[in-house]
Amino acid sequence: MYSLIRKILFLFDAELIHEFSVKLIKLLSKLPFSKYILRYFFLVNNQSLERNLFGLKFKNPVGLAAGFDKNAECYNEFSNFGFGFIEIGTVTPLPQPGNPKKRVFRLIEDKSLINRLGFNNKGLEVIKKNLRKKRDVIIGANIGKNVFTENKDGYKDYLECLDGLHDSVDYFAINISSPNHKKSKTVP
Numbered sequence: 001m002y003s004l005i006r007k008i009l010f011l012f013d014a015e016l017i018h019e020f021s022v023k024l025i026k027l028l029s030k031l032p033f034s035k036y037i038l039r040y041f042f043l044v045n046n047q048s049l050e051r052n053l054f055g056l057k058f059k060n061p062v063g064l065a066a067g068f069d070k071n072a073e074c075y076n077e078f079s080n081f082g083f084g085f086i087e088i089g090t091v092t093p094l095p096q097p098g099n100p101k102k103r104v105f106r107l108i109e110d111k112s113l114i115n116r117l118g119f120n121n122k123g124l125e126v127i128k129k130n131l132r133k134k135r136d137v138i139i140g141a142n143i144g145k146n147v148f149t150e151n152k153d154g155y156k157d158y159l160e161c162l163d164g165l166h167d168s169v170d171y172f173a174i175n176i177s178s179p180n181h182k183k184s185k186t187v188p
């Protein structure tokens with residue numbers, strides 16, 4: 001079953017499937033009792049998995065990495081899958097479209113994937129609003145600088161994100177890597 005589903009999904013572009021999966025998970029989570037069914041199968045309550053770090057109590061050490069729920073649109077839906085924390089983002093102060101497509105590539109033989117999405121996200125204001133929903137999972141915000149912000153002013157973008165989100169999340173991850181940003185000429 002797993003390999004059949006995988007084969008079907010692999011017929012389509014990786015980024016398209018990413019977007020499709022997010023929409024599907026949101027849709028499935030609207031079905032009656034889906035929350036309880038998912039939690040029944042995926043949630044593991046075991047004290048030995050708990051971790052106390054940075055003054056936070058994680059139910060388990062396995063989290064959803066940044067890049068899946070970039071715009072904080074479905075952290076509650078994902079929390080039903082038993083994650084100990086969910087990292088949203090990367091968030092930048094202003095929205096940006098990311099690099100031109102195609103920008104996600106499957107390396108099937110290596111069972112891996114290359115992405116150079118370039119921090120596509122809806123920006124701080126939208127994401128802040130999306131974080132207003134009640135939740136019972138630890139949420140981290142992965143923050144970055146806009147591609148069109150000069151490096152010398154980059155720290156201002158990080159400060160803006162820290163300031164804008166510090167009441168809405170439990171921890172921050174500062175993303176200073178992104179070697180795959182392509183300078184965009186258009187400022188949104």
Ligand SMILES: Cc1cc2nc3c(=O)[nH]c(=O)nc-3n(C[C@H](O)[C@H](O)[C@H](O)COP(=O)(O)O)c2cc1C
Nearest residue numbers: 065066067068070089090104113115117119142175
């Ligand atoms: C499609 C995709 C998008 C990602 N987007 C981001 C991102 O926006 N910000 C970020 O810090 N990491 C991003 N990552 C990196 C992941 O957060 C994670 O570090 C990476 O997939 C390695 O995870 P692993 O160590 O569990 O294999 C992305 C990864 C993938 C596959």
